[in-house]
Amino acid sequence: MSIPILKYSLTTQNQRVNGLEVNPGEEQPKVYTTENLLTALEMDELIWAGYRQVFSEHQILNYTRDRFLESQLRFNQITVKDFIVALILSDSFRRLNRETNNNYRLVEMCVQRILGRDVYNQRERLAFAIVIADKGFEIFIRLLVNSAEYIESFGDTTVPYQRRRILAQRVKGEIPFNLKTPRLTKGFATKQNTLQLLSSTSIRRFRPQEQLPRAGDPALFLTMVPSVSPLSS
Template identity: 35%
Template sequence: MALPLLKYAPTSQNSRVDALRVGSDEDPRAASMDKAMDREDQNFVIESAYRQIFFHAFKVDRDRTLESQLRDGQITVRDFIRSLCLSDTFTRSFYNLNNNYKVARHLVEKLLGRPTHGKSEEIAWSAVLMTRGVRGMVDDILDSQEYLDAFGYDTVPYHRNRVVGSREVGETPFNLTSPRYDEYYRGIFGFPQIVYTGTAKAFPQRAQQRRGGFPEDYLPWVRTLPALRGVGSAQGNTGMDYLSKVPYRSISR
C-alpha cells in the first residue's frame, strides 16, 4: 500500500530566502538547455547533469541514447535527470550501497538543491521510498511545485543560494556533506582500514655489514684519549706577538 507523503515542518534555510546580494564567483552557474546555442553549450548541460547525480560520470556510465534525445529536443532536461536517477548506474553504485535515509537525503539535495528540513523530512521521504521505490520518490520530487518553480523543465538542478551573506565561506557542497559512503556502510565494509598487498622492501644482508670508515666506529676510541692541553683555557695565546713571528723581506733585496 502506497503511503502519502507525511507532513513535516519546513525549517529556516538559506535556500528559502531570496538572494539580496551582489553576485560573486561562488554563485552557481545555471545550466539550461534552452540557453544552449551550440553543441559546446549542450555538452556543458549534459556534463552538469551527470555531475549533479553521479558526482562524476565515467565513460561506461554515460547513456549516449539519452544524450542524443536531449540534444534533438525529444526529451527535456527534467526527463534526462529522471532517467539518470532510475538508471542501473545509480541503483548499483548508490541505492544498493546505502540505507533509505541516506538515499532520501541525497535525492532531496540533488534534485531540489537544498538540504532536507531536518530528520522529519528524511523520514517522510524514506516512507515513500519504502512503499513506492526510487521511481515513486523521483516522480514526486520532479513533479512537485517546488522543483518546477526552482528549475522548470530545461534547467539542471544545482545548490541554491549556497553563498551566505554573513559568512566568508558559503554552505558546504552536497558532495562533501553527503559522501557516497557514510557511517552506515563504512562500518559494514570495515572502513577505515589499511590494506597493503605488496611486499615490504628490505635491505640486503651485505648492506648491513660495517666496512670501516664510519665515524661511529671511532667514537669509543676517541673517548679513551686524554684531554688535550689548553682546550677550554680562558687565557689561550692572546699574549703572543704575532708580528715578530712574521718574516720581514726588504723591497731592495
C-alpha cells in the same frame, strides 16, 4: 492502502529567501538551460552539468554515461528534466549510490541533487524514506521532480543546481551537495551482513630506519628507568 506522506515543517533555509548580494561572486551557480537555442559546445556543457549534478565529478566514468540519452536531449526528443530523471533511475546510479546507502541517506542525497537544497529536518527525511519503502524509489523520484518546488525552481528546461549556497556567515568546510561522496554506513553494512568491510583494526605507523635510535642512544634506556628502584639511605 499506501501510507500517506508524513507531514513536516518547512524550516528557513537560504533558498527560501531572496539574496542581498550587491556583486554576486563566483560561488553563484551557473544556470544551464535549453530555453534559448544552444550551440553544440553549449549543449555539451549542459550535458556535463547534468552528469555532475547527479553523479558528482568523481563518479562520472565511461559506464555512467548514456550516449543514447544524450542524443535524445540534443535533438529535443526529451527534456532536461527527463534526462535528469533517466540518470537517477539508471543502473549506474543504482550501483554507485542506491546499493551503498540506506534509505535515509538516499533521501538526503536525492533531495540535495534534485531540489537543490538540504532536507529541512529529520521528519522530512523520515517522510520520504517511508515513501521509498512503501511505494519504491521511482515513485519517490517522480514525487520530487513533479513537485511545485521543482517546477518553480527548474521546470522542464533547467539542470538542477544548489540554490543560494552563499551563507551569511560562511561555514568552514562548506562544499556543494553534488561533491559529497556517499558512504557505506555501519548500520547499512550490518543490515547487509557485510560488517567485515568496515575495518576496526588499529592503524600501524611506519617509522623510517634513519629515525630509529642507534646503539648507545639514551632513548634506548628510558624504558628501564621505572624498573630501577632508588637506593635506600
